[in-house]
Amino acid sequence: xxxxxxxxxxxxxxxTKTLLRNGAKVRVIGRNPEHLRSLAAEGAEPFAVDLTDxxxxxxxxxxxxxxxxxxxxxxxxxxxxxxxxxxxxxxxAALNSAGITHVVTLSSIGADKADGTGPVVGSYYLEQQLxxxxxxxxxxxxxxxxxxxxxxxIGIIQKMGMAVGPLRPDLELPMIATQDIGEAAxxxxxxxxxxxxxxxxxxxxxxxxxxxAIQIIGRAIGRTDxxxxxxxxxxxxxxxxxxxxxxxxxxxxLEMSAALNSGYMRAxxxxxxxxxxxxxxxxxxxxxxVPPYERKSAAA
Numbered sequence: 001x002x003x004x005x006x007x008x009x010x011x012x013x014x015x016t017k018t019l020l021r022n023g024a025k026v027r028v029i030g031r032n033p034e035h036l037r038s039l040a041a042e043g044a045e046p047f048a049v050d051l052t053d054x055x056x057x058x059x060x061x062x063x064x065x066x067x068x069x070x071x072x073x074x075x076x077x078x079x080x081x082x083x084x085x086x087x088x089x090x091x092x093a094a095l096n097s098a099g100i101t102h103v104v105t106l107s108s109i110g111a112d113k114a115d116g117t118g119p120v121v122g123s124y125y126l127e128q129q130l131x132x133x134x135x136x137x138x139x140x141x142x143x144x145x146x147x148x149x150x151x152x153x154i155g156i157i158q159k160m161g162m163a164v165g166p167l168r169p170d171l172e173l174p175m176i177a178t179q180d181i182g183e184a185a186x187x188x189x190x191x192x193x194x195x196x197x198x199x200x201x202x203x204x205x206x207x208x209x210x211x212x213a214i215q216i217i218g219r220a221i222g223r224t225d226x227x228x229x230x231x232x233x234x235x236x237x238x239x240x241x242x243x244x245x246x247x248x249x250x251x252x253x254l255e256m257s258a259a260l261n262s263g264y265m266r267a268x269x270x271x272x273x274x275x276x277x278x279x280x281x282x283x284x285x286x287x288x289x290v291p292p293y294e295r296k297s298a299a300a
Contacts (some may be wrong), residue, residue, distance in 0.1 A: 002026040002189055003060060003067040003100075005051070005091075007044070008035035011106055012147060014182020015068045016044055017188045022190055029060045030074065037064050052086040054093045061098035069095075069130075070106035071122050075245045080252055084090050084122030092129045094135065102192050103130060104185045107140040109174065109201060110123070110256075110265035117265045118256030119249070139194040143181050143202045144174030144267065145260075147284045150213055152243070154293050157217075163228045166257035168237045169211040173260065174267050176204035180277035201269040205280045213281060220285045221293055 002019055006012035007028030019026045020043050027045040028036050036046035049056040051072060054128075061067060069091055077083040095103065111123040123142075130138050153163045185201055188194060208216075210228045218226030233254050240250035258264035269275055 001027060001064045003027045003029060003064040005029050005068060006070040006072050007039055010178035011037065011182040011185065012068065012070065014179055015186045017187035018183060019044065020044060024190070027060065027064065032042060052090050054090045054199065056149065057090050057094035058097045061094050061100055064098065064100055066192060067100055067191060068101035068185050068270065070103050071126060075249050077247055078246050080119060080249050081121060082244070085125060086249055088122070088126040088129050092133065092192070096133060102137045104139045104141060104188045105130065105234060106181065106185065107142045108186045109142050109144055109267045110259065111140070111142055112268060116255065118252035120256060120265065137195050138197050139188050140199040141181065141185055141202055142199055143177045144204050147175050147177045151289060153217070154289070154296060157226065158296060163214045163226065164231045165228070166231060166233065166254055167210050168261045169228050169230050170209050171261060172207040172209045173204035175208045175213070175281055176202055177279035180279050184277065192263055201267055201275045203267055203271055203275045204277055208281050215280055216285055217289060220290050
């Protein structure tokens with residue numbers, strides 16, 4: 001049996017559905033039982049837990065051979081790093097007690113750094129804690145910049161007529177669709193061919209700058225004059241808070257953006273067939289960006 005944390009999220013749902021399609025028994029865990037209902041309808045066993053509670057997480061992991069582990073987002077947390085550490089500590093203690101032999105983690109490029117990368121420091125901490133479990137076989141999937149992050153531009157484009165963000169317009173990023181991350185994680189769980197402690201980067205189909213990304217969006221929505229503006233932190237921070245982030249989370253996002261802009265946070269592996277994934281940004285925009293953009297435009 002497999003256990004999937006964050007099962008209702010972008011990557012966890014893909015992991016779960018891929019495992020179920022392959023005939024596996026899957027237990028899905030998350031904070032909100034309502035969010036697990038659709039996966040339960042497809043054959044998964046739902047298990048609602050507080051991911052900071054060691055006892056609850058241990059019960060959820062009991063009887064499983066392998067697990068998909070990720071750091072759940074908590075954008076409104078007043079102290080995001082403290083929340084991340086509580087989740088990581090509870091997860092590690094539960095894995096120790098439950099006797100699971102294999103774990104695939106959702107990590108990130110930049111997780112090789114102990115500080116200065118915003119919320120990605122939580123991935124560094126989780127990696128380090130899991131690596132201390134001697135008997136555990138762990139594969140850390142260090143993913144690139146989520147294509148889904150650019151969905152936040154929908155409202156900005158409709159409100160301001162341009163795309164705006166804290167990243168340099170010319171910065172080329174390894175952008176990846178979360179669908180591809182979930183499939184890679186599920187395939188690793190199905191094969192269980194990793195031993196001891198390993199890291200593998202997932203770098204998307206190609207590196208893309210924000211300028212190129214917005215040009216692709218512009219062509220897809222019929223606005224070929226659409227442009228991207230690099231905004232200063234003092235303008236971005238209140239906008240992030242308005243979107244529902246705590247001041248602490250907003251500061252961490254800006255720290256991560258600065259780390260990307262400077263090259264401090266970057267991919268370490270050369271691009272290869274193993275770390276290149278299939279979904280292009282053009283495909284992502286057509287399938288995931290344009291439909292909600294058009295729905296929002298029609299509702300305005």
